[in-house]
Amino acid sequence: MTISIRPCDAVLGAVIEGMSLAQVPNSALIEEIETALEKFGVLVFRNQHLSPRQQIEFSQAFAPLELTELEKARLPDYPEIFVVGNVGNGLVSFAPAVPGGELEWHTDHIHHEVPARASLLYALEVPAQGGDTLFACMYHAYNNLDKEKQDLCLQLEGINSAEGLEHFLKRQSLGDTTSSVGKRQYQYIKRPLVREHPISGRRALYFGNQVTIGIDGWEDEDARRFIYELTEHACQSAFRYRHQWENGDVVLWDNRRVLHAGTPYDVVNTRRHMHRTTWRETEPVRLVV
Numbered sequence: 001m002t003i004s005i006r007p008c009d010a011v012l013g014a015v016i017e018g019m020s021l022a023q024v025p026n027s028a029l030i031e032e033i034e035t036a037l038e039k040f041g042v043l044v045f046r047n048q049h050l051s052p053r054q055q056i057e058f059s060q061a062f063a064p065l066e067l068t069e070l071e072k073a074r075l076p077d078y079p080e081i082f083v084v085g086n087v088g089n090g091l092v093s094f095a096p097a098v099p100g101g102e103l104e105w106h107t108d109h110i111h112h113e114v115p116a117r118a119s120l121l122y123a124l125e126v127p128a129q130g131g132d133t134l135f136a137c138m139y140h141a142y143n144n145l146d147k148e149k150q151d152l153c154l155q156l157e158g159i160n161s162a163e164g165l166e167h168f169l170k171r172q173s174l175g176d177t178t179s180s181v182g183k184r185q186y187q188y189i190k191r192p193l194v195r196e197h198p199i200s201g202r203r204a205l206y207f208g209n210q211v212t213i214g215i216d217g218w219e220d221e222d223a224r225r226f227i228y229e230l231t232e233h234a235c236q237s238a239f240r241y242r243h244q245w246e247n248g249d250v251v252l253w254d255n256r257r258v259l260h261a262g263t264p265y266d267v268v269n270t271r272r273h274m275h276r277t278t279w280r281e282t283e284p285v286r287l288v289v
């Protein structure tokens, strides 16, 4: 199978043509996809038709899968599928309530014991307007810090927790916040603010503007200000790709080197129905020294 890779008009992202994700890839194709994923950060596959079983089998060819902690968002009979949007069992959205509202930039599962290496999101039904996903390149974000800030970030560890997500959702007033976060005891997971990509060795910022609720050893207010300023830099428009979804799109992103954020849509009058598989990280999150 010959695939074509067409870079997007942005510092990250590429459209892959000439393959169906309904078929389990062979080892050569797996290598090609993994190489492209590291290089471009975000891969887009258009016009896909995937059953839950096919999505799971494609994903498992690359990595073991992580189940969502939101048990009611697991697809019945296919718990590896995380149902995202407003047509499943309750609203699952981390977008701001209104256009222009604060975003929730993050890398999936940074606040779990085992983070997500990559995530694959399949659009079954999307609204005509809204519900775009923004991606930001954390290689660019790190490389464009001045040397002093780079050196500082290399020394720091973020403290990550779903508590930050709950506070974000409460501010959006999107109804029952537990539908997206889940009720449980919060964990507080420390991660280096800069990680080295296990494939390329390149450095990427690694945090989330809501989920990273502190910096180890810092006062809360200082940490909040630092994370806010870091986000303004890291997620600036020059470092972004914006994906406007169409039915049948699959987007695969590399959580080791991109942050992403959802944008709002009309959750009352339109339908958004997505299936996500989450690829478990199999490499240590290495602190660069």
Ligand SMILES: [Fe+2]
Pocket: 106, 107, 108, 260
């Ligand atoms: Fe996410």
